[in-house]
Every structure is written in C-alpha cells, then in structure tokens.
Amino acid sequence: MLSADVTPDAKRECLEAGADAFLAKPIEAARLLEEIQSLCASKPQEAARPLAVEGLRPSRRERQGPAPAINPDTLADLEELGSSPAFMDKLIGVFVADNVTLMAKMESALSARNVAEFRSHLHAMKGSAASMGAERLAGRCRDMGRLSDAEVKLRIPALLKSVGEELAATREALENYLRNRQRSAG
Numbered sequence: 001m002l003s004a005d006v007t008p009d010a011k012r013e014c015l016e017a018g019a020d021a022f023l024a025k026p027i028e029a030a031r032l033l034e035e036i037q038s039l040c041a042s043k044p045q046e047a048a049r050p051l052a053v054e055g056l057r058p059s060r061r062e063r064q065g066p067a068p069a070i071n072p073d074t075l076a077d078l079e080e081l082g083s084s085p086a087f088m089d090k091l092i093g094v095f096v097a098d099n100v101t102l103m104a105k106m107e108s109a110l111s112a113r114n115v116a117e118f119r120s121h122l123h124a125m126k127g128s129a130a131s132m133g134a135e136r137l138a139g140r141c142r143d144m145g146r147l148s149d150a151e152v153k154l155r156i157p158a159l160l161k162s163v164g165e166e167l168a169a170t171r172e173a174l175e176n177y178l179r180n181r182q183r184s185a186g
Helices: 007-014 029-042 074-080 087-111 116-132 133-143 149-154 154-186
Strands: none
Touching: 007 149, 029 116, 074 087, 074 116, 087 116, 087 154, 116 133, 133 149, 133 154, 149 154
C-alpha cells in the first residue's frame, strides 16, 4: 500500500485490510523495489519457470505470445522524474551503454567458465532492466539466475544468445520509444 496518510491508524487499517506492506508517499523508487523484492522473497517459491532457450520448454506466458519488451507505464513514470527534455535520452543512453558492457562482461566470464562472475553481471543486468521497465529482459535474467552452475556451463552458447537477443530487442524498443516521443513533441 502506498499512501500519503502516514498516521498510525491509516497504516494499521491498511494492514488489517490485507495489504502486505505500507509505504509512505512520496515513494523512493529504490525503497519500493526493495519492498517488492522482499515481499516476493517471502512468498512460497513457485516452481522455477523453464527458460526459453534451446533445449528448454517455453513458459506459459511465452506460449501466449511475447510480452512487449518495455513497459510504457514505467517509462512514463521515469519521464516524470526528469527535469529536462533530454532526461530520457540520457537515461536510455546510459542504460544501453551499461548493459552492452554487462553483456561483454558476461561473455568474458562464461568463456572463462566463471559462473559466479557471470551471475554477478546477470544480477546487475536484471536490476537495471527492472528499473527501466524492460520486463522481458529482467525476466530472462531472473530465469537464467535460477539455473544451476552445471546447467549454466552446459548451455553457455544458448544463454548468451538468449540474453543477447533480448537485450537487442529491448534496445530497439527503447530507441523506438525515443523516436515516437520526438515525433509527438515535434
């Protein structure tokens, strides 16, 4: 529950009504994400969804058709945080550059068969993607993170191809978003 009413009574009423958590507005994005992650971790774990890479069965969501690469609502929320028209251009540029670097680091880690380092870069990409609204990329990273070390080592080429393709689709969607935004402002 997010509320500007931070009185003890308001918090108590929300929790009694079934809210899992109570956060006061204005909300900090990092705090909100931490709370969501905490709530998800406290729920009983569902069976890990299969990863849509070579040799694995696609998830129910993937069989229903691909979700959009980016969440436009998240991008709209991010845009509201900006103080200048160039904010989103810069934010997306930094996101793309950082994730291209992370991809290169993942490739290097896997070529050295260093699964722990791969997981570290994968986790960074997942967090970055989630905060940018790149939900498919974040989901792909999450699913890969659930694989055992042995599964990662067995599927190195497929994993790199899968995350690389999803990063490319995310980049294309973000570039289209910027172009459409420019046209509508123009």
